[in-house]
Amino acid sequence: MFEVSIAKLHGIMIFIYAVSILLYFFDFLQQNRKANRIAFWSLTIVWILQTIFLFLYILETKRFPILTLSEGLYFYAWVLVTLSIIINRLLRMDFTVFFTNLLGFSIMVIHTFAPLTIQSEAMAEQLVSELLFIHITMAILSYGAFSLSFVFSLLYLIQYKLLKEKKWGQRLWRIGDLSQLEKMSYVLNAIGVPMLLLSLILGLEWASLNLTSFRWYDPKIIGSFVLLFLYSMFLYLRIRKEMYGKSLAFWNVAAFLIVLINFFLTSSLSSFHFWYM
Template sequence: MVTKSWLYDAIIYIYALSLLFYFSDFVGPNRSAKRMGTGLLSFVWVLQTIYLVSGLIYHDPLVAFSMFETLFMLTWLLVTLSLIVNRFFRIEFFVFVVNVLGFTVLALNFFSNPKVSPSLASWNIQDEVLFIHISFSILSYTAFVAAAVFSGMYLLLHHQLKEKKWSKLMQRLPSLDKTDQYSYVSVIIGAPLLLLGMSIGVVWIALEDNPALFFDPKVINSWFVLLAYIFYLFQRGMLKTPGYKLALWNLAAFFIMALNIVFANFYSSFHQWS
């Protein structure tokens, strides 16, 4: 029976990558991103199907009807459903939300089962979950830093043009449209990474078996950070907010994120640097 850790690692990481592409297409129609997301999700479905078929071949009643197998079947059905909806109904929001839920359930199912999770004497499963959570979070922070820098460049260039002040610096900056686009792309990359990082964080808290951590100030404020960036995308995609206001909001969201990181050491019970 296929139970090797590499199979589950492959499913988790490919699933996460497919969500990044789906998110990119969701916030702004992008056929290439949608094709990549669909292709990767289809590959996830193939890997899950291989596991399920192998389970039928090497049928063990005690294993086949365990909680792990049941939840694995649930995630397989969610992926199947999302692929069908994506193919015949093209409801992008439904597909994205269903797969975020499916990814969270799959990660929780995988990391809570020591039989399919890698284990070393000095590296337990909570460590791996925490490592993935931190990795996704750091990548998202990197993207948000880039977005903030581009927004700052946009505001500087906008001010210079408005005041009709020409300088050599302006010649070295991209145009307003390109600067706005670069900032937008950075947020598109950062927002789903933060969402995936927070999903893995939920898994870690569940494994710690301490529900009080869900109400930790750092955790709650992280949701506000995510909502701030989602609102940025909503303003740009749906409200068609001018670039100047978008740049200001992007910097405000970054400021919230920065405060969330800096002051975590003072008011969080477990998000501490020392």
């Protein structure tokens, strides 16, 4: 009964999520405020349904659902929706919500078709610990911050191109001010870097204490440190070298591609990260 209810909840949520994305896209093209309002409230319903799902899953499994690939993807999507709603309410940047949730919807679709094996579920039950819980949660939250930072940098490049080509119009003003887009991208990376660093420290400590097959040269570990280096360099270039503008935005976009590679590809190659992320 629980699985049937969850399946129905997923179907409804995916449908409403798709409607929200389509309405945001229509607003993007036509500057339709009514479509924008309906899209936002549809997204709010999606967030409520996602939160209900998390709550029901916690009650069913008696643990926080972040330890398998499917659970990690779902929590990642929930983080993106949560951040986009907060940003929209605080800054009223509609296009940020659109691009962020385009990414979030893609993650939700991948989650829907992600395989859930008995082996991964059984292993997840064995690996529950406070240390591991904090490690995974902080890693996914840092990925959420990097994802939203990527959206701001992408919007920065779009806005820069429109200004360069002198394409004035309503869409230009609604994307947001270049300085604001750049600042938000920087702030989110400044939040994501320490969270990722702490996550790595906790994860390495847990793995060294609990895993007999632990290897320091595991692809996931290497990928995570590469990611930490790239985003630390972003902060270094921004603060110490005072680099601004298009070059830094391109750096941020390129760094996010490594986020996706580390989230999906290196996890499949890892010897001990295959149960989540």
